[in-house]
Amino acid sequence: MEPRVSLITLGVSDLERATRFYAECLGLPRIETPPSVTFFELGKTWLALWSRESLAADAGLAPEGSGFRGFALAHNVRSPAEVDALLERVAAFGAKVTKQGHPTDWGGYSGYFTDLDGFLWEVAHNPGFPHV
Template identity: 75%
Template sequence: MEPRLSFVTLGVSDLQRATRFYEEVLGLPRIPTPPEVTFFELGKTWLALYPRELLAADAGVPAAGSGFPGFTLAHNVRSAAEVDALLKEVASKGGRIAKPGTRADWGGYTGYFADPDGFLWEVAWNPQFPHT
């Protein structure tokens, strides 16, 4: 397998609400798509939003489930101040802060927000991570 991640697809409960959050709150660049799915281009990886029940059916698994899904998404920024600024902006536009920005034991600064469906995003400044 080639070392590449092509899509991250989130099964959402309300496609229009989720699309508005990712497009208007996070400012992600939306790609023209059919009405039943929304795509955002994030460099070489795309983020897809798809109704949860349809995504579960596509994978052949039940749609029911709650709690921590066992993964988070991450967005690295260039400074600790940017972590706080982004968390503040997301909170002012309807995102839920799961963990305010704090110093991390690995030497950086990190906080978490949840999108309208509860998917967790880490916002982090890592002085050792060059990909910002």
């Protein structure tokens, strides 16, 4: 397998609401798609939003499930102030800030939020991370 992630698909409860959050709140660049799915281009990786039921059916799984999913998506920014500003912005759009921005033991600054469907995101300033 080549070392890359091509597509991240999130199974969402309300596609229109989730699309608005990712487009209007996070400002992700949307790609023209059919009405049943939304794609955003994130450089060489795309983010897809698809109904939770459709994604589960496609994978041959039941759509039930909640709580901690065992992973987090992460977005690195240029400064601690950008961490705090983004956490404030997502909260204003209805996301839940689960951990406010704070200095970390690895020399950075980070906080967490869950999007409107409960997907966990870390927002971090890591002075040693090359991709910002």
